[in-house]
Amino acid sequence: MTSIQRHLGISLSIGILVLWLSAAVISSLIVRHELDEAFDSALQEAAQRLLSIAALHTDDPEFTAQDEDSSAATYQRSIRLSDHAELLTYVVRDHKGNILLISHDADLDTFPEETWVGFRTSPTHRLYAEQATAPGIGITIADPLAHRREAWLEVISALVVALPLLILMSFGLVWFIVRRSMHSVHAVRSQIESRSGTNLAPLDADDLPTELSPIAASVNHLMDRLRRALESERSFASNSAHELRSPIAGALAQTQRLVAQLPEGDHRSRAREIEASLAGIAKLSEKLMQLARAESGALLSTETADLFSVIKLVLDEFDRAGEGAKRLHFQCQGAQRFMTRLDPDGMGILLRNVVENALKHSPTASRVDIVVKSDANEIRVINRGAVVPPADIESLRMRFVRGSAKASGAGLGLAIVEAVTQGSDISVELNSPATGYKDGFEVRLKSRSRVVKT
């Protein structure tokens, strides 16, 4: 998973580092060039000045005497004023190449003997030579390259020493700016994260930067469409159930009246078959509508609530309707409480289907246990009967799959249970044999919602 903040931070930091290093290299090259120009200019100026002074002394007997003698040992050293490191050294020669004047630290090996004008660079020195046509003397002045390198290195050192600190400060600044800039992105992200099938409230886009406003507007537009589509789907599922029930109820009731009025015989038998078919249609349509409502997400709630009263109400309805009379055994371990984020209708549909399934797929007159464990926040519905092979257990969650070929029903009970709990805080565990038994089947509904201790 990539992070824009991390990517921006690293990319900008590397970019700044490369720019800093490039700038440092280019600066050092420019500095070196400028230093060379300055040193060369100083070298040239010094040579010209010294040559002018030397030319004034060409009539001096000492210069003449030397010229006559032309001995290399007789040339004059310039006056040593005090001990000092001499960076610039020079040699003044006459037109024959005889040395007239030499700086006291000069090394003659540094100075070529031929006559030339301008700059030259030897392995160790930068040289400049100048000639005076009258009285025919020339000067060669040398500047050690080590001196220039030292000056350049000092400049580079100053840059390099400051560089790590500047880079670190740049990294910190980049990280801080990126983090601050990403604040709005994080705000939008957390708002979108908090949205779900049960929370489609529009995003708060008032203080968002111009780059993010269109995104928030698009998301809000999308969520509005989604909300309307979901409401329409939920309303359709709910209204369809209502609209279907009345005509089916009318047809079933009229058929039952017909059965009651007909004498025993073929006609009554047929009327009974119609009655059974209508009852089957009523049951199937009810199951399909429950499935449609569950799949539309209409049975989820945004808030956790205690739905223990719904459990009692559903079991009470079984009792009143005579369904499974005296077969249902309810037990509550701990406080009377079951916390979940299903809405009451979802809880009702969930438990009704599980209990119906248990009654249907167990021997007639056998007991069905409904155990609520408040501390564990779970409901166990246990029925007796043959063990379901492990390979078949998971397939029971699929639609139109019956646990037993002999049992009646549409094979939708556990598929509805699966659909109701999809996206909710309740997990469904199917066990056969039931926990603590050698046979039977167990459905364990465990809610992940936190139990608040009172």
Added chain:
Amino acid sequence: MRILLVEDYEQLGDAVQQQIAGDGHAVDWMRSISDAESCLATTPYELVLLDLMLPDGRGIDLLKQLRRKGSSVPVIIITALDQISDRIAGLNAGADDYLIKPFDLSELSARVAAVGRRYAQNPNPLITLGDLTIDSANRSVARDGRTIDLTSREWTLFEALLRRPNRPLSKAALEESLYAFGDEIESNTIEVHISRLRKKIGKQAIQTVRGVGYRIGSVAAND
């Protein structure tokens, strides 16, 4: 019992009316809230079967209005609204029972009888009256283990008296239990039914309270 049925779906209303009338009750069938209000204002019903989605409003509003006025008439909601929240809302509004469409007519009959018993403050369907054993759930009367056959009218009349043991019930009140609006009532119908009933269950079971009506003696619930 005199029962008000409020249901706008013709086929269902017709079947329910026939079923309840077949059980010996007097049923007035209304198809709207306004008609139901008129009936309730003039007739002392013993039970209301109320649909929730009606053409001119919601049945639950009629129920709330009844309870606000202090009426304690038992109400069974019969509706296509099947959600737990609807049921809770109905029961909270003061309904005594809730039946979801489609339902079995025999279940409706059983619920009607159960609500009737609850309001007679005798929820146990097995009671004894002298040497008679009465099972109001199965609408049967037996003496010494032998069943006594009663017509639905006779049973309804007997049941009306059983709901108020030791208290006289006027002839008019008994007529209310037996006949709905529009039924033709002859002046001596109640006397005829009482006479036939006495022949079947014994003369001493129903006493005449001169100038007032009829009554039965103490009944006891069976274990």
